[in-house]
Amino acid sequence: MPPAHPSITRRPLHRRALDVQVFARDDGLFDVEASLSDTKSHDVPLAGSTRKAGDPIHEMQLQLTVDAQLTITAAASDTRWMPYAPACGEHGDAYARLVGLNLMKGFRQAVTDRLGGTQGCTHITELCQILPTAVIQALAGSVIDTREGDAAGNPPYQLDRCHALRRDSATVAQFYPRWHLSAAPASTAS
Template sequence: MPLPPPRVPRQKAHLRQISVEGYRRDDGMLELEACLRDTKDLDYVLASGVRRAGDAIHEMRVRVTLDADFTIVDAEACSERVPYPGGCETIAPAYRQLIGLNLMHGFRRTVGEMFSDVRGCSHMTELLLSLPTVAIQTLATFRRDNEDGGEKPFQLDRCHALETSTQTVRLYYPKWHRERAKDS
C-alpha cells in the first residue's frame, strides 16, 4: 500500500540516495559496494562555496569484502564529493578499521562506537548501517529459501513477518511453524 498523498503543498529541497550493490566474487567471497549521495534542489551556499542545484554535496563510497562467515577481510572508503574539500575526505583511511568486524555480530553498535563524533564521517558511518542486510540479501540470491536441508531457513525468526509462530510461516514454511506459547 503506498503512502497517502501529502496533505499540504510542498517544495522538495533535498535528496539523499543510498545504494548498495552485492557481488559474489570468482574466489567465492562476497563484496558490497555502497554509495551515499546528497543533492539539493536549490542552489546551496556553504563556507566553501556555492553548490548548484542538482550538484552533489556529498558522495561517499565504501567497498567491503566478506568471507563465508560475513567477516570483513578488506575495506576501502573514499569521498568523491564533499562540502569541505581538503578536510572531509581525509577520514577515509580510518575506515580500514572495519577489517575484522563481523556484519552479523554487533556490527551496527560497533561502527557507531568506532566512528562517532570526530572519529569518523557521519555520512560514511550512516552508509555502513545498510551492509548487514544487504550481505544477507546477496547471499540469499544463491540459496533457495525453501530448500529442505534439515536446518531452519536462515531468514526465519529475523523479522516480525517470519517469526515461526506467524501465519506467514504456516503458509510458506509449514515444517518450521510452531504455535505461539500461551501465557500462564
C-alpha cells in the same frame, strides 16, 4: 507513494540516495560497493562558496570484500564530494577498521564503537548501518540457506527478525512449517 496530504503543494528540497551492489568474485569472495549522495534542488551557500542545485553536497563510497560467512576481509572508503574540502575526506583509512567484523554478528554496534563520532565520517558510518540486511539479501538463497537453517539446527537467519517472519506467524506456518511455533496455550485458572 502518494503524499500524506495530497491537497498541499510540495516542492523538492533535498534527496539522499543510498545504493548497495554486491558482486560475486571468481575467488569465492564478494565485493560490496555502497554509496551515499545528497543533493539539493536549489543553490546553497556552503563553506564559503555556492553549491549549485543538483551538484552533490555529499558523495561517498564504501567498498568491502566479505567471505561466505560475511566476515569483512578488506574495506576502504572514498569521499568524492564533500562540504568541507579537503577536511571531510581526511579520515585516512579509518574504514579499514571494519576488517574482521562480521555483518551478522554485532556489526552495527561494532561500527559505532570503532567509527562513531569523530573517529570517522558521519555519513559513511551511517551508510554502514544498512549493509547487513543488504548483503544478506544479496546472498540469500545462494550463499545463505534461507530454508533449512544451519548445521547446528538453528532456524534460518531471517526468522524472528521482522513482524512477518515471527515464528508463531501464519507466514512461517505456510512457508517454513518446520520452524513454526504454535502460540502458547492460554493458562487455565483453577
